[in-house]
Amino acid sequence: MGMNNEELAAASVAFDLAARLVQCEPDAAWIGECVQSSFFSDAPFGEDDDAVQRGLSLLSSWCDTAGGCEEEATQDIARDWLRLFAGCGAPEAPIVESFYTEPNSTLFGRATIEVKREYERWGLSFEKSGKEPDDSLGLMLAFCAHLMREQVRAVRECNAAGTGEAEAALEAFLARHMLPWASAWRFLVGEHAKTDYYRGVGELVFGFERALGAKFGIGFNEADGTFSYRVK
Numbered sequence: 001m002g003m004n005n006e007e008l009a010a011a012s013v014a015f016d017l018a019a020r021l022v023q024c025e026p027d028a029a030w031i032g033e034c035v036q037s038s039f040f041s042d043a044p045f046g047e048d049d050d051a052v053q054r055g056l057s058l059l060s061s062w063c064d065t066a067g068g069c070e071e072e073a074t075q076d077i078a079r080d081w082l083r084l085f086a087g088c089g090a091p092e093a094p095i096v097e098s099f100y101t102e103p104n105s106t107l108f109g110r111a112t113i114e115v116k117r118e119y120e121r122w123g124l125s126f127e128k129s130g131k132e133p134d135d136s137l138g139l140m141l142a143f144c145a146h147l148m149r150e151q152v153r154a155v156r157e158c159n160a161a162g163t164g165e166a167e168a169a170l171e172a173f174l175a176r177h178m179l180p181w182a183s184a185w186r187f188l189v190g191e192h193a194k195t196d197y198y199r200g201v202g203e204l205v206f207g208f209e210r211a212l213g214a215k216f217g218i219g220f221n222e223a224d225g226t227f228s229y230r231v232k
Contacts, residue, residue: 003215005155007045008148011212014045015145018205022095023138025081026197031074035063043204046211051186055204062196077197084189084198093188093202097135100181111135115177119143122150122169137185140178141205144170144212171216174209175227179218182209183225 003011024030033039040059046052066073084093094100102109116134119125124146132139147170154162189202210220210227219230 005152008152010044011046011208012145012148012152014043014208015141015148015212017044018208019138019141019145021201022085022141022205023136025086026074026077028070028074031066031070031077034059035067035070039063040200040204043208046208049207049211049214051203051207051210053207055200055202055207058196058200058203062200065196077195080193080195080198083194084192092192093185095137095185096133097137097140097177097181098133100184108133111177115140115143118169118173122146135177137178137205140173141208144174144178147173174212174216175218178209179213179227182206182227183220187225 038060040056040063043052043056062073082088083091085091085095087094097111097115098109101111112133112135114135119134119139122143124143147166150166151163151170154160154166183206186202186206190199193199193202213220213227217230218227220227
């Protein structure tokens with residue numbers, strides 16, 4: 001894959017951040033931290049990706065504007081998060097794989113079962129599992145971060161088999177369950193987000209996924225929004 005332990009650790013931080021951004025409703029404490037610490041001035045991974053750069057720019061600009069009026073700003077993006085990802089009725093930019101890949105957008109379908117089995121294979125369970133589909137984007141991003149940390153651990157233990165297994169699992173999970181609908185989700189976020197905060201989240205998360213795909217030789221076709229392995 002061409003990533004050393006330092007790069008894998010940085011990427012795991014990025015994917016944990018991405019999981020937090022899409023999965024958790026923003027609150028005043030989180031926004032205060034983002035505003036006061038210049039949280040989005042850079043990214044631990046994927047800074048060569050132009051979507052990552054656009055995401056950072058949008059998020060940083062929003063934080064600059066929110067400074068001094070965090071309460072109102074938090075209310076604005078909490079409403080945006082609810083409409084986009086949780087939904088008062090149907091979410092405007094669903095964060096569930098099944099919506100994009102299953103016939104009739106059926107939730108808790110084949111994709112959900114496959115993803116849950118993959119979590120279980122790695123001895124992983126999530127607090128929100130069972131309360132929402134296991135193929136929810138936030139959970140899947142967190143799972144990717146977990147697999148990266150498993151690679152780091154295996155390398156430190158000189159466990160070549162474990163390293164290869166974790167790397168192969170990460171590549172397969174990304175290619176099968178995340179990249180096929182990443183572009184469609186990014187489009188919906190861009191179309192429906194009312195704040196630069198969530199416009200930035202859509203770009204940043206997509207950019208992280210695309211940057212990781214590139215590490216496995218998976219390229220993005222701007223013309224049709226699809227991912228495919230590059231011809232060697």
